[in-house]
Amino acid sequence: MKRKIIFALIFAVLFAACTGRKTKKEDMDTMNKVVASATPDDMFLLVGTYTSEGGSQGIYVYKFDTETGKSDSLSLAEAVNPSYLVVSPDEKFVYAVGENGDGESTAVTFAFDKGRGVLQYLNSSNTESPGPCFIEIDKTGKSVLTANYGGGSISIFQVNDDGTLSSADPVIGFEGSGPDTTRQESSHLHSVRFSPDGKFLFAADLGTDKIYRYNAIGSVFEGQPVLSQASLKEFSTPAGTGPRHFDFYPNGKYFYLLGELSGDVIVYDYDGGDLKEKQVIATDSVEGLRGSADIHVSPDGKFLYASNRLKADGIAIFSIDPDDGTLAKAGYQPTGRHPRNFVITPNGKLLLVASRDDNKIQVFTINNETGLLTDTGQDINVSKPVCLKFATM
Template identity: 50%
Template sequence: MSKLKYFLIGLLGMAFTACAQKESELYLFVGSYADAADTGISLYRFNTDTGAATLVKEVSGIQDPSYQAISRDGKFVYSVSETGESDAKVCAYSFNKDAGTLTLLNEQKTEGSAPCYIWVDSQRRMAVTANYNGGSISVFPISADGTLQPAKVCAYEGGTPGSERQAVPHLHCVYASPDEKYLYANDLGTDRIYKYELIASGSGLNLKEGEPASFSLPAGEGPRHTVFHPNGKRAYLISELSGRVTVLDYDNGNFTPVQFIEADTLHVSGSADIHITPDGRFLYASNRLKGDGIAIFSIDPADGKLTKTGYQLTGIHPRNFIITPNGKYLLCACRDSNAVQVFEIDPQTGLLKDTGKDIKVDKPVCLKFK
């Protein structure tokens, strides 16, 4: 074979390698607690083969961007500004994936204090925030150009007089059923999951109160975040106050509890987030305030019930965490350690191993891939 052929083959091999490396990279968005003048959203390229991250962009100009939602087509990013009643808002950004840049499109007030979570439907017709101190959710129609229209607010009542954490409603999470026929809102303050039907109307989307309007949980649970199993037959709820995971059978919009199991055995009312591996075999739940770490469970493939199999200590105050689409890594935002920890997942046991490849970020709270 001539030297020219060797050279051309080498170039071809390098091209294939470059493509493979590019395909293994995702954008990682990190939302933080930060002053508007400081970096609030950090954008990285994350290699899902090696677990390495490279900083691409830092975005300022937004106060406490503690949670983001990214449109399914990857063209738009929506971020809450988790502040007080008068200035709490949502910011809409366009995202240029080729350049790795975010451009502010517009802002809308939530009219509800401390928006801590945001959801966007798959066709980008509606954004909804959970307003923790506002005791409400805010519903924003989304225009064709990605901008947000003014919000309609759904406020709630109830609570336990004299209770430190449950005297009033505290909405903490909004999420849809896998088929997006229903929308749910978890209320830590009243131990309820509110249910709505998602109704398509022209190019838009509307909410209709569900039947039933809500599901009640045992007193003192404090429901926080929920994740559906990949098979769509079950959902798993982490409750902040009880520190328990509730296994919920799911059928045509309705939830039926079938198991309660402890994630926080120290009972310090600091459970935070919950996620499942893409293959549906393992579930993880983060706990804060004492014994900071992640509880690890195996999922029974027959009935979806959980067995606790381990516990991984983390940095201080683990909040949101995320699992790579290939199921190889779990990344955990440790707010008070100013770091995103990168753990490798054992594919056989689900146990976690700290890779030592921490991503240094001030007060990280939310992690999203695209």
């Protein structure tokens, strides 16, 4: 038996040498060297994907240079349809949705070994509602929430001391519909985020044309509900908006909502949890676009970007008036097919686009004066990328 094991090991090494394939130890050594060579400009880039069509296997981890746009592949954590990710405040854990159907939809916990750039699976918990498409964590790192598109609900999980997730409790459901009988036949929660100060939780409901707001009063970990149900307030958007994603201005004074169905950005004054609509502006002139996806304000507050899919795939670019937060069109950047998600580097120099149907992540430079984008040509090839997140190295 010992001789067989020895011969097998010798054969594996010789085979790897002859074919150019690396052993696991060689892969690990290479990965460790890549992480060890990191500079202050380098960050981890985490990529969530769809795996149901084959090709992708889960969450991919890269080293990414936020100055040059160059990247190095580090590792893969296998998961089923991890279509949205969030990193814990202390960056020790990464949480992902498993965007699946009834009985198979989950929130998944990974420990993040930053020394090696590796995600290690810890546990998964059923969302008790189908189609989770967004995941959020509170500032304390003690509560994780998912927005469940298929179930029209929000699932809340306790974060245990070891980073794992409890069972979903409570699961808050919503009812209602909108004028679009195909897309708005019922509630479809599409995103859920805490306000910058952590005092409020906002949720966008594509199905009912509403934004929901709760007072965030604590953590289920501490024996309290993370939300005060009595504090629920609803803000109605124009009929047929289809609220999807939203972002806050850096100083917290303005709130920007992207309508998936209308293709509009709605600008609100934001004050103490209240929203006051002040502007509606189209992301593109293509009629019947119905595929707007993601929205982000640049770190310096000078520009706003919004992605469009299905027709005229690309990124709409707006300049922001610093005096009142209103938008003016600055340009439009064509991208690969289906830019479902994008991210801006913390230094504000690069914008990365997950072009799902072209199986690549495009890297653009941002002109600090105009906000316009230039393709660096440094694509990251990965199957079905749909979520991009950064973490420090």
